[in-house]
Amino acid sequence: MVTEDEAMRRAIALAARGLGTTSPNPVVGCVLLSPDGDVVGEGFHAYAGGPHAEIVALAQAGELARGGTCVVSLEPCNHTGRTGPCSQALIGAGVRRVVIGVDDPNPVASGGASALRAAGIEVVTGLRHEEAEAGNIAWLTAVRRGRPYVTWKFAATLDGRSAAADGTSQWISSAESRADVHVLRSTVDAIVAGVGTVLADDPQLTVRDLRDGTLAIKQPLRVVVDSAGRTPEDARVRDAAAPTWIVTAAEAGSDPQGRVDLSAMLTQLHARGVRNVLLEGGPTLAGAFLAAGLVDRVIGYIAPKLLGDGRAALVDAGVGTIADALELELTEITQVGGDLRFTALPRQKPAEPPHSQP
DSSP states (O other), X not given: OOOHHHHHHHHHHHHGGGXXXXXXXXXXXXXXXXXXXXXXXXXXXXXXXXXXXXXXXXXXXXXXXXXXXEEEEEOOOOSOSSSOOHXXXXXXXXXXEEEEEEOOOOTTTOOHHHHHHHTTOEEEEOTTHHHHHHHTHHHHHHHHHSXXXXXXXXXXXXXXXXXXXXXXXXXXXXXHHHHHHHHHHTTOSEEEEEHHHHHHHOOOOOOBOTTTOOBOSSOOEEEEEOTTOOOOTTOGGGSTTSOEEEEOHHHXXXXXXXXXXXXXXHHHHHHTTOOEEEEEEOHHHHHHHHHTTOOXXXXXXXXXXXXXSSOBSOOOOSOOSGGGOOOEEEEEEEEETTEEEEXXXXXXXXXXXXXXXX
16 A cells, blocks of 8 residues: 555656656656555656656556546646646546645646546645655746746866866866766756857767767757857857757847847747756856846856866856855755765845835
């Protein structure tokens, strides 16, 4: 017998298998329990346009789902798009109870819980809510804000350098950290870098297996922020290994300094179906994203090395005094190879109380 709590934990883990392949749809996992509490079906949403998690689980369970419980990480959809509404499929399958991790904030697809209740099905929401929210945070953020979820990833020495004084940067981090980055890349829809990084390092910005260098089957969109269009025609980001968008100020719009308007660029990426962005370089572009309040998560790989000079990992983030420092809340610290990897979320500063008039 499996408890609903255990089933939700499994559903959240299943949902994660869809990271990087479901956009513009969410990642969703589902576990079906028989009336006796046995697992009779499970599934996850694998790719946009494919069957939803509930449909996969129902196909596996067949008649064993009747009278049972559906445990699903996100509220079942209630609209017909490329697939039919999961709420109606659950009603037709005769499930007795539906347990939901997170309500669907998308006005187009929401309403599944109400439809289920109207059909006489017991609905419970909020089980393992924080975990279900975290597992789907990129899509949820994109729906709520109308722009992709942005993770800034960087590698640096203990003294905050991303390159030595002579410009060399290979390799700051360990082989294990670099392999970890490719896993991270495989979960996103787009990788963003600045033209300065392209000119200095000529990165390919693809997902690769570091054991043999082969390319992964699925590749994120490569995005180069290049206000004046300086990306060379023979740059590796222009090869056929993955799709690429060279973003110029003329195309995406410009800020008061004549550079690419980053907020407008993210809005355009959202319109392209991009929900999850990995910002990789370089320090000036990262500073611009942070100064604009467009970074949702920071992942840093800190190598136990000291350089004492060279390029800083971050510049021009809009901080002029210590009181304006961008504060982070650490959510995870772990060792990867010889490095430390940390994950942190920008901490929102409390709003200042209004000044009273004399």
